[in-house]
Amino acid sequence: MSQLLNKKILVxxxxxxxxxxxxxxxxxxxxxxxxxxxxxxxxxxxxVNPLTFQVMSRNDVYFDTFDEKDSRVIAHIDLADWADLVIVAPATANAIGKIANGIADDMVTSTLLATTAEVWIAPAMNVHMYENKSVIRNIAQLHEDGYRFIEPAEGFLACGYVGKGRLEEPEQIVALIQERFSKSVNLPLAGKKVVVTAGPTRERIDPVRYISNFSSGKMGYAMAEAAVKLGASTVLISGPVDLPKPSGVRLLKVESAAEMLEAVLAEYEDASIVIKSAAVADYRPKEAHAQKMKKKEGDSSISLERTTDILKTLGAQKKNQILIGFAAETNDAVAYGQSKLDSKNLDYIIVNDVTDPGGGFGSDTNVVTLLTKTGKTFPFEAMLKSQLAAALLEKIIEEERTTVHDC
Incomplete structure (x- = not known):
């Protein structure tokens, strides 16, 4: 059976x-x-006339943002949500520049801006255009943003030049797409939906000030990327961070604890695994001022109120989901982690002492201990967060298989 059977591909x-x-x-x-x-x-x-593609695809061809073929939906949003994979082929220097800079002035660029599906770009242009500094800069930006490129081949170009810039052969592009879907079928999290929260939240005091913490989001982003590589359909709910979007994830950006709670609950019902690595604020100002608070003589205070405990809320509503928490502590990390594991109805909790020089907020490495609801403890020595994320998920998958087998 073809790995592409019933896969939805937008070209x-x-x-x-x-x-x-x-x-x-x-x-x-x-x-x-x-x-x-x-x-x-x-x-x-x-x-090429659109009719040619209509015959080959046996579907309507879209080219006008304002030509709504189905009045029940907005076409470019519907297409963006429909696709399992998006291929831009051929991708001209002009198109690459627009995508890299968030320009949405036609049906193609509007749809690309709206989609959360994985996007592959197959460039085709004159060799000197491909080597132009602006094109190189735009391609680098798209790489950073999580787009995947199908490198152009070298050979005789339509303009008469010989060099790099020829669109990769269709057979090779199809083979790459088949390989991508083939890998996902046999991976341990294939068919699973994983929801990851990452980064800090910001609780507004006024239009220019907020309460937050030092979380960089690096561990959560690494967990999301590891879940994708293990085959999961991954949703990353992120607070404000300065990190590139991991390839293959659906990224939802939020700011406050309330927004994060709302986003997580909307994704929770059909999730297989939820990994709450975000450092959510425990308190927020009782009143968020509409105007900047002016400096006054003497001391001042801000009245705070508790935010909703997201992890505890998820634990109370848990059905078949595997719920994984994080606990960043400064002392007695394992003891505090065990208490949270029990009180919040978690399946696993990953604890770390943020004062450890091998880990903590902002660091590229981390040192953690994984605690399970069955009473097991697994320490992990200092390693890159990308490596640690993969190791943690593999250990959890192994534990789940063992638990099911023992039952």
Whole structure:
């Protein structure tokens, strides 16, 4: 059975002579069992008529943001939500520049800005354009933002030059897509939905001040990235951080503890695993002032109130989810972690002493201990957070298999 059977693949076609290869790509994806839909830019339609892609995909072709084929939905949002994978092929220098800078001035770029699916970009252009500093800069930005690139091949170009810039052959692109879906099928978290919270929250005092903490979000982002690599459909709910979006995750940005609670509860019902690594504020100002508070003579105080305990709320509502908490402590980390594990109805808790020089907020490494509801303790020595995240998830998967087997 084809790994692409019933996979929903959105092909975004931008304007270059390599559009003819995109026709072959759509044909081969359809033949492999994928459901394919196509969006074209106005420039792409100068090379190939939309009817050609309609015949190859057996679906309507989209090219006008304001041409709503189904009045029940907004077309570019519907397509953005529909796709399992988005391919931009060919991707011109112009299209790459727009995507890198968040410009949404046509159907293709509007849809790309709205999608949370994984996006692959297959460039095709003149060799000198591909080597231009602005193009290199835009590609670097997209790499940082989590986009994946299908490198262009070297060879004879339509402009007469010989060099790098030729769109990769459709057969090779299809093979890469098949490999991507093949890997996910056999991975331990394939078919599982994992929700990860990360970073700090900010509780507003007034328009220019807030209460927060030192969490960088690095551990949570590493956990989300590790979950994707293990095959999970991963939702990352992040407070304000300065980190690139991990490839393959659906990123939801929030600011306050209340916003994070709302986002987590909306994703909780059908989640298989929830990893709450965010450092959520325990308190918020009772009153958030609409105007900047002016400095006065003498001391001042701010009245605080408790925020909702997200982890405890999830534990109380837990059905079949595996609930994993984090506990950042400054002393007696394991003892405090065990108390939270019991009181909040968790399956696992990962505790760390943030005063340890090998870990803590902002560090690229971490030292933690994993505690389980069955009473087991697993210490992990200092290692990169990316490595630690993978090791923690693999240990939890192993524990779940053992627990099920023993039953």
């Amino acid at each position: 975004c076609v931008t304007g270059g002579i390599a559009v003819y290869k995109a026709v072959a790509l759509v044909s081969k994806l359809s033949q492999a069992g994928a459901e394919v839909k196509v969006i074209m830019t106005a420039s792409a339609m100068e090379f």
